[in-house]
Amino acid sequence: MANPIEQFQIKPIVDLQVAGVNVSFTNSAVMMVVTVVLITAFLTVSVRSRALVPGRWQSMAEVFYEFIANMLRDNVGSEGRKYFPFVFSLFMFVLFGNLLGLLPGAFTFTSQIVVTFVMAAVVFVGVTVIGFVRHGLHFLRFFFPHGAPLATAVILVPIELISYLSRPISLSVRLFANMTAGHIILTILGGFVVSLGAFYLVPGVIPFAFLSAVALLEFGIALLQAYVFTALTCIYLHDAIHMH
Amino acid sequence: MPQFDPSTFAPQVFWLVVTFIVLYVLMAKVALPKIGAVLDERQRKIDDNLDKAAQIKAEAETALAAYEKALAEARAHAVAVVRETTDRLGQEGERRSRELADRLAEQIKAGEARIAAAKETALAGVRDVAADIAGAVVGRLIGGTPDRARLEAAIGAALEEQGQ
Numbered sequence: 001m002a003n004p005i006e007q008f009q010i011k012p013i014v015d016l017q018v019a020g021v022n023v024s025f026t027n028s029a030v031m032m033v034v035t036v037v038l039i040t041a042f043l044t045v046s047v048r049s050r051a052l053v054p055g056r057w058q059s060m061a062e063v064f065y066e067f068i069a070n071m072l073r074d075n076v077g078s079e080g081r082k083y084f085p086f087v088f089s090l091f092m093f094v095l096f097g098n099l100l101g102l103l104p105g106a107f108t109f110t111s112q113i114v115v116t117f118v119m120a121a122v123v124f125v126g127v128t129v130i131g132f133v134r135h136g137l138h139f140l141r142f143f144f145p146h147g148a149p150l151a152t153a154v155i156l157v158p159i160e161l162i163s164y165l166s167r168p169i170s171l172s173v174r175l176f177a178n179m180t181a182g183h184i185i186l187t188i189l190g191g192f193v194v195s196l197g198a199f200y201l202v203p204g205v206i207p208f209a210f211l212s213a214v215a216l217l218e219f220g221i222a223l224l225q226a227y228v229f230t231a232l233t234c235i236y237l238h239d240a241i242h243m244h
Numbered sequence: 245m246p247q248f249d250p251s252t253f254a255p256q257v258f259w260l261v262v263t264f265i266v267l268y269v270l271m272a273k274v275a276l277p278k279i280g281a282v283l284d285e286r287q288r289k290i291d292d293n294l295d296k297a298a299q300i301k302a303e304a305e306t307a308l309a310a311y312e313k314a315l316a317e318a319r320a321h322a323v324a325v326v327r328e329t330t331d332r333l334g335q336e337g338e339r340r341s342r343e344l345a346d347r348l349a350e351q352i353k354a355g356e357a358r359i360a361a362a363k364e365t366a367l368a369g370v371r372d373v374a375a376d377i378a379g380a381v382v383g384r385l386i387g388g389t390p391d392r393a394r395l396e397a398a399i400g401a402a403l404e405e406q407g408q
Contacts, residue, residue: 005245005246006246010256016255021254022251023255026256036263039270040267044274052286061279085276086268092271
């Protein structure tokens with residue numbers, strides 16, 4: 001049976017060193033490049049005809065655009081407009097990373113904790129900077145709920161601070177853990193299909209049915225996690241701009 | 245787990261940053277403005293068409309109002325014409341019937357005069373005939389011609405006796 005962890009192995013394709021830092025082009029980087037190329041191709045080719053009544057591809061591009069635009073508007077309001085390209089890029093990057101990772105033999109870069117953590121950290125730092133730029137030191141009020149008695153600050157401020165600081169961790173671990181767990185389950189079930197099916201055809205059908213169901217579930221999780229990651233980013237943006 | 249191997253961090257972070265910045269620039273400068281333009285264009289066209297529809301509706305309502313006004317005017321005019329004509333015809337009819345009545349009355353008067361004259365003539369005739377017949381009868385009876393003046397006087401007396 002194949003080792004279910006092996007699929008997360010980073011394999012260098014072109015060894016590169018820049019100023020003593022290893023920046024090798026790896027299987028992970030290949031998928032990132034493929035993701036960027038596919039997203040760009042999808043979004044530019046589909047609207048090339050600029051049809052008044054959109055075709056299938058153009059409809060899909062418009063659905064993605066309006067989906068994220070509405071999410072941003074509902075959560076952040078009109079001030080969120082200038083962060084739209086970033087939030088949209090983030091959503092498409094995670095979504096395509098998740099979906100392309102489901103293709104057999106493909107590498108899933110969203111199952112890499114370092115990748116999800118860097119994205120979450122960028123969101124966290126960016127949102128914090130926006131908060132301080134917009135509100136100055138008043139942004140610190142965010143860690144003490146309005147109307148609470150002053151004496152409770154001793155308890156409330158540390159709690160709020162910890163919950164705020166754990167945001168990048170929960171955001172990154174959620175995506176990483178979902179993708180990793182899903183791919184491990186798929187590999188293990190796939191191993192069952194092969195090992196059971198090789199000896200007895202009929203028992204192999206049972207794990208295959210499971211595998212099909214889980215593959216469908218993973219497809220849903222790929223969509224859902226991209227949505228969750230983006231929605232949380234919008235909520236954090238809202239907190240930074242409106243403070244509660 | 246291979247994900248926790250720190251030696252894989254640097255190359256992944258580097259390529260993540262590179263690819264994500266490229267994606268961001270492509271989205272912000274190329275893809276999103278294009279899709280946004282298509283959506284704006286559609287929205288503008290829809291708004292235009294809605295405006296046009298509202299304008300046409302307003303025009304239709306104006307036309308309807310004008311039509312109804314014209315209809316009301318025409319109806320009022322028709323009523324006026326009918327009333328005027330009725331009045332005029334009524335007067336004309338009255339005038340004509342009065343004329344006819346006058347003419348008939350005249351004719352009746354003339355007829356009565358003619359009848360009276362005819363009666364007188366006839367009465368005068370009756371005397372002559374009576375005198376002739378009486379003369380002839382008397383002549384046959386007495387065998388000679390009686391005096392005409394006496395005869396006529398006798399007839400006049402007889403007629404007067406009968407209330408003629």
